[in-house]
Amino acid sequence: MAEQCYHCGQPIPKGYNYRVCLENADREMCCRGCQAVAQSIVDNGLVEYYRSRTAMPVSGQEVLPDEIKKLALYDHPEIQRSFVIDAGEHHKEAVLILDGITCAACVWLNERHLKQLDGVIGAEVNYSSHRARISWDERAISLSRILQEIQLLGYNAHPYNARQADQLRKTQRKKDLQRIAIAGIAASQVMMLAVGLYAGAWYGIEANTMHLLRWFSLILTIPVVLFAAWPFYRSAWSGLRSGHLNMDVPVALAILTAFMGSVWVTVMGGTHVYFDTVGMFTLFLLATRLLETGAREKSVEAAENLLKLQPAMAMRVQNGQQEYVPVLDLLMGDCILTKAGETIAADAVVVDGVSSVDESLLTGESRAVAKRVGDSVIAGSVNLEGPLTLEVSGVGENTVLAGIVRLVDKAQSEKPKIAQLADRVAAWFTLGLLVFAVVVGFAWLWADSSRAFEIVLAVLVVTCPCALSLAVPAALAAAGSHLIKRGILVMRGHALETLSQVNHVVFDKTGTLTIGKPEIISVVTFGLADEAQCSMIAASLERASEHPLAHAFLRRVDAGEIPEACSPRNAPGQGVSGEINGMQYTLGNREFAASSHGHSDVVLQDEFPGATLVWLCDAEHILAVFVLADPLRSDARQAVEALLVQGIDVSILSGDSAAAVGHVAQQLGVKNWHSQQKPQDKLTQLQALQAQGKVVAMVGDGVNDAPVLAGAQVSFAMGTGTDVASQSSDIVLLSSKLGDVAVALETGKAALKVMRQNLLWAAVYNLTALPFAALGYISPWVAALGMSISSLIVVMNALRLR
Amino acid sequence: MTTSTLVFLLALTAVFIVFIALGIFWAIKSGQFEDMEGPAQRILMDDDDPMLPSNQGEQNVPKHKSKLQ
Numbered sequence: 001m002a003e004q005c006y007h008c009g010q011p012i013p014k015g016y017n018y019r020v021c022l023e024n025a026d027r028e029m030c031c032r033g034c035q036a037v038a039q040s041i042v043d044n045g046l047v048e049y050y051r052s053r054t055a056m057p058v059s060g061q062e063v064l065p066d067e068i069k070k071l072a073l074y075d076h077p078e079i080q081r082s083f084v085i086d087a088g089e090h091h092k093e094a095v096l097i098l099d100g101i102t103c104a105a106c107v108w109l110n111e112r113h114l115k116q117l118d119g120v121i122g123a124e125v126n127y128s129s130h131r132a133r134i135s136w137d138e139r140a141i142s143l144s145r146i147l148q149e150i151q152l153l154g155y156n157a158h159p160y161n162a163r164q165a166d167q168l169r170k171t172q173r174k175k176d177l178q179r180i181a182i183a184g185i186a187a188s189q190v191m192m193l194a195v196g197l198y199a200g201a202w203y204g205i206e207a208n209t210m211h212l213l214r215w216f217s218l219i220l221t222i223p224v225v226l227f228a229a230w231p232f233y234r235s236a237w238s239g240l241r242s243g244h245l246n247m248d249v250p251v252a253l254a255i256l257t258a259f260m261g262s263v264w265v266t267v268m269g270g271t272h273v274y275f276d277t278v279g280m281f282t283l284f285l286l287a288t289r290l291l292e293t294g295a296r297e298k299s300v301e302a303a304e305n306l307l308k309l310q311p312a313m314a315m316r317v318q319n320g321q322q323e324y325v326p327v328l329d330l331l332m333g334d335c336i337l338t339k340a341g342e343t344i345a346a347d348a349v350v351v352d353g354v355s356s357v358d359e360s361l362l363t364g365e366s367r368a369v370a371k372r373v374g375d376s377v378i379a380g381s382v383n384l385e386g387p388l389t390l391e392v393s394g395v396g397e398n399t400v401l402a403g404i405v406r407l408v409d410k411a412q413s414e415k416p417k418i419a420q421l422a423d424r425v426a427a428w429f430t431l432g433l434l435v436f437a438v439v440v441g442f443a444w445l446w447a448d449s450s451r452a453f454e455i456v457l458a459v460l461v462v463t464c465p466c467a468l469s470l471a472v473p474a475a476l477a478a479a480g481s482h483l484i485k486r487g488i489l490v491m492r493g494h495a496l497e498t499l500s501q502v503n504h505v506v507f508d509k510t511g512t513l514t515i516g517k518p519e520i521i522s523v524v525t526f527g528l529a530d531e532a533q534c535s536m537i538a539a540s541l542e543r544a545s546e547h548p549l550a551h552a553f554l555r556r557v558d559a560g561e562i563p564e565a566c567s568p569r570n571a572p573g574q575g576v577s578g579e580i581n582g583m584q585y586t587l588g589n590r591e592f593a594a595s596s597h598g599h600s601d602v603v604l605q606d607e608f609p610g611a612t613l614v615w616l617c618d619a620e621h622i623l624a625v626f627v628l629a630d631p632l633r634s635d636a637r638q639a640v641e642a643l644l645v646q647g648i649d650v651s652i653l654s655g656d657s658a659a660a661v662g663h664v665a666q667q668l669g670v671k672n673w674h675s676q677q678k679p680q681d682k683l684t685q686l687q688a689l690q691a692q693g694k695v696v697a698m699v700g701d702g703v704n705d706a707p708v709l710a711g712a713q714v715s716f717a718m719g720t721g722t723d724v725a726s727q728s729s730d731i732v733l734l735s736s737k738l739g740d741v742a743v744a745l746e747t748g749k750a751a752l753k754v755m756r757q758n759l760l761w762a763a764v765y766n767l768t769a770l771p772f773a774a775l776g777y778i779s780p781w782v783a784a785l786g787m788s789i790s791s792l793i794v795v796m797n798a799l800r801l802r
Numbered sequence: 803m804t805t806s807t808l809v810f811l812l813a814l815t816a817v818f819i820v821f822i823a824l825g826i827f828w829a830i831k832s833g834q835f836e837d838m839e840g841p842a843q844r845i846l847m848d849d850d851d852p853m854l855p856s857n858q859g860e861q862n863v864p865k866h867k868s869k870l871q
Contacts, residue, residue, distance in 0.1 A: 182823070185822055185826070209808060212808055220819075
């Protein structure tokens with residue numbers, strides 16, 4: 001018997017029997033969700049997927065009728081207005097974010113299946129950004145139907161509202177590519193001509209031919225200098241205007257002097273032109289910059305894809321009338337109705353109804369918080385139990401969520417900036433160089449005025465800070481691309497430099513060290529019913545509830561065999577009760593479960609510290625106690641050990657209770673931990689560490705971690721975490737493997753080493769060549785060759801990091 | 803003599819460069835650089851599998867069939 005699910009690769013729990021006939025053999029599945037997904041893949045003739053895939057997908061989920069009802073909302077023209085484009089009469093187009101793409105076969109699966117549907121005109125999935133562009137004929141198929149079909153394959157599709165920022169980024173990238181194309185074409189052609197010129201300088205060349213080649217090179221270099229190198233001038237100029245000498249000042253200077261000098265030589269006559277140098281230098285720099293921004297963009301895109309489905313519509317109640325309105329149209333004081341299972345659209349106060357909400361978006365802890373009349377709820381939390389009528393107290397910029405984002409911005413601006421050091425050093429170096437060149441020029445004017453220009457040019461070219469300005473970006477780009485291959489995205493370049501100095505790592509608990517979803521870790525029975533029976537009863541009672549814990553119960557049993565519960569009753573914040581086969585059962589906390597009174601939970605609570613206990617009782621007896629806890633990630637212990645071995649301190653900051661955090665800390669061997677920390681407290685703890693001189697790396701996932709992530713010298717966000725967390729961090733662990741933290745730290749050390757070698761080499765080269773050039777011993781073509789070789793060495797050294 | 807040959811070759815180069823530049827600009831504009839990994843992987847998927855004579859009849863896939871219908 002296969003032990004792993006054929007579809008998702010998860011281990012199959014004992015006694016489960018889900019099969020799908022696939023390629024003439026019965027395959028075992030781990031749950032009904034996977035079974036359903038595999039069956040629809042087979043039914044649609046897409047079995048090729050299983051042969052071609054290189055990574056396992058996420059476990060399948062059953063498509064519930066409720067979900068389908070929610071999807072139907074997307075057919076509403078008001079909602080479609082924000083993300084659907086009219087591409088012609090009855091012809092619509094939209095961009096969807098696809099959740100769950102793990103390998104190229106997933107892309108194929110979605111494209112193939114969607115294109116098979118009647119009415120779908122085109123479906124293209126972008127493998128790197130996980131976005132699908134779908135166009136369809138609205139007479140033949142509805143958008144909700146397309147979304148449903150994607151769900152059947154085991155993926156989740158969210159409409160993506162292409163924002164202005166995204167559009168801007170796209171045009172910027174296209175412009176960058178154009179600049180590189182121009183620089184590349186021109187540089188390659190000019191270098192070819194330069195071969196002729198170098199050969200001519202050695203073997204002799206006709207004056208006519210030489211002039212022809214020089215003029216042609218000049219014409220080819222004009223677009224490079226005017227168009228391709230434009231970003232360097234702009235950045236240098238804005239730096240100069242604000243009184244900073246940044247790295248682009250020497251770069252702009254090098255390009256312009258080499259070009260001007262060569263133009264001068266071409267027109268007035270002279271020994272050497274440097275058009276090839278101009279082209280190659282611009283091309284190298286543009287390419288390293290594209291790699292750098294490419295890495296950053298990819299992480300921003302990934303972060304945006306993680307945006308949880310925010311409601312676009314809310315039901316407004318006005319004069320007794322209910323109508324769906326776009327959330328943007330909501331005003332303070334409006335009344336909205338939120339049904340069970342819906343996401344709350346705005347910050348609000350409960351005016352009618354009793355329910356509980358899941359505020360895990362904000363707190364990182366996924367548990368139900370009871371809400372009564374007068375309590376306030378926050379936008380983005382999920383209403384779990386009963387309908388709530390709410391009075392809107394904050395929308396848009398006034399929400400708690402927006403406030404946290406502002407806190408993040410503030411923490412970020414106070415971040416220590418080590419990265420600028422290299423910039424400043426290079427800038428002073430350039431300034432010194434310019435002064436030196438001017439001095440040398442005057443000295444030669446006095447000594448031998450005919451050679452003055454040639455020698456100043458040689459000084460400028462030989463000491464051109466090309467190698468120096470490539471030293472750091474080339475190493476950063478190489479290290480960044482090495483990390484991306486492992487699923488580690490570096491959002492900000494300076495993070496790599498800081499990584500090598502980290503001596504303290506702080507972890508969040510829920511969602512970072514643990515998986516973030518409670519699982520049933522143990523069932524204690526009392527001899528009246530066995531475990532399977534109890535699980536079945538509990539699942540039956542929980543099925544009615546949208547409680548975050550309910551899924552843990554439903555996963556344990558076969559959804560088809562759950563008996564129907566009569567007259568289920570939901571007591572928000574306490575539990576559920578109902579009648580099954582004429583017997584009355586309750587499931588909930590100790591106070592709620594009627595017959596548990598008098599039975600102490602001290603022993604159990606001691607045995608499972610930090611766990612949530614759920615009691616199942618019939619009318620008179622306790623049948624079972626379910627122990628729910630958030631399990632540790634499988635690699636958490638290894639990751640922490642790897643850090644401790646490297647001599648790095650580890651501590652845990654969590655918003656959870658002391659018992660739960662203490663238990664995790666003990667399992668991992670972490671001595672330093674703090675519980676019940678609010679976002680502000682976490683930041684204070686962090687600053688206390690920094691005040692002791694520690695260089696702190698923070699690893700977190702939730703919105704509540706965002707300010708700390710921004711405040712730490714370097715921060716990691718889990719790829720499965722909230723988007724606010726990933727945006728306020730320096731590095732995103734897309735694969736959510738904790739071991740990657742240690743990998744990133746090592747790469748950071750290696751990158752710093754390469755940067756130091758590069759800077760040292762560039763400085764040594766420049767300083768040795770300088771006196772020879774100043775004394776007139778280096779002819780300009782040797783200077784150009786030396787400069788190119790020194791730049792190449794720097795780039796090659798950086799490539800060792802890949 | 804050699805100069806005129808050179809002028810002709812350089813002119814030819816110029817024409818080529820213009821064509822190459824136009825080609826690359828068109829490729830950039832039409833979004834060919836937006837997904838750098840997908841196409842390389844996609845070519846490996848055997849889309850035409852059901853069309854191979856050896857597989858015909860065995861995998862007779864209806865144009866559209868789904869659980870929802």
